[in-house]
Amino acid sequence: MPVVELREVSKIYDGGSVGLDRASTRIGRGEFVFLVGPTGCGKSTAIRLLTKELDPSAGDILIAGKKLGDVSPSKVPLLRRNIGTVFQDYKLLPNRTVYDNVAYSLQVIGEPRTDIRRKVPDILRLVGLSTKLHNFPDELSGGEQQRVSIARAFVNHPPLLLADEPTGNLDPETSIGIMQLIYRINRTGTTVVVATHDNEMVDKMRRRVIELREGRIVRDELSGLYRPDESTTEFAVRLRGELGVGPEGHPN
């Protein structure tokens, strides 16, 4: 059963602009998918439809075989607890420390406090922020804030991770770090969908690519060379090389 399935999904906004136009696709368990296309092609619309932040004008969206149209408003929070989301603008809670931002995701699901105390530092160590536990978001760089947001999205180990332009506000070297992190999450078995208009990065990474134009899917390639045995380090090395960024973070 695919983790995500779109069946002839259209989204026409109230003003008449087209978000998505009869898009159909399936994304299997453990896949890493790029959603690409120029600004305004419908990438964010697709992501927001998957979290039921928007409802489609036509067609069906299935997550793990469950039609989102059948999910009642009271069950939407349950759906979202199984989907990690990462945004271009991080969407952290400004009044909370790094620790509390990540902890909130666990408090929402009623996780016992002892588990929270164990899991939050663990995941923050994984994203490389163990020294910034008690900083507030505005005391962090963009890349660090995005790491917090990824930690928050992943701390529950959701089966599906969605990222909307996760590197859109970041410089190339920081972007690589973020993509590397997302890649590592994918390698734990989590299905990942990343919306981005950074075509260069996408082409170099050689993952499945779904391209949108004016809301329509115009390309869907399993862009070859999926390397199941590649380690995160190998992946990072390849990415650096192909994006023209040196190992110390200086452009070649």
Added chain:
Amino acid sequence: MPFGFFLKEAIRGLSRNSAPALAALLTVMLTALVLGVFIPIVQATTGTANEVRDRVVVNVYVKDGSTEAERTELRTAIERTANVKSVEFISKDEGLATAREKNPAAFEEGAELLGENPLPDTFRVVPDDPGEVAGIIDRLAPKDADGVRVPSLAAIDEVRNKEEDTAKILSATSLVKILTAGLAALLIFASVALVANTTRLSIFARRREVEVMKLVGATNWFIRWPFVIEGVFVGFMGGVLAVLLLTIAKETFIDPLEDRFALLAAPETIDFGLLIGLLLLACIAVSSAGSALTLRRFLRV
């Protein structure tokens, strides 16, 4: 989730948004103060208006020479008439004494002229509803085909009330009542609107936060509880401050003047303890309900 978590969240919200929270608190305090002063005034005014309305009476004059049996029959008949609250018998002599008391000058020179007491024995009838006093007259002395009033019992000489006075009293007091009721309604509405609006502003500043909470899978009540607790706290603190100020004002300015201050001594004014209790409850209710209602808009993500 335990209550402790929501309480901590509320405290965090208040301390991190102290400016709007303080604004909401002061708004609650000021409106409660205004209401606390205004409610007793409205009540005293209405009470006074009601007292004045109680002066509307019907006089049933008893025919000279009617028998004791006829008088008893008349009294019973009056007591049985609809809208009659009480009946009082005023004898000729009592009537004269009262008249003399009211206007001693007129009696000084004219007493001899009058000769014997010209006043009749009278049943003074107080209506339940002064507005419907005409009905009592119609029952005791219905109009015949020519519009002349005919007494319905042998003992009745005449039935009348001071029609002009009655009309004036009724129209003036009902105007006072309508005005104060309208003013009270307006004030309460303005208070609720003001408090709700300040609360709105304080939540509005955090609408992005609420959206993020929804996106990470928080249920509506998970998000709402801390805000409601904040509202309860703000309402309580604002209410307590207002009550403190009201108490101080009452004890320093009003209590010493009480005997000289007819308005405050008026009957039917709300008990001070009840007043502050009500104010405090209203503050808490409006403030927390305001929080919860404002949130509704941002929870629809």
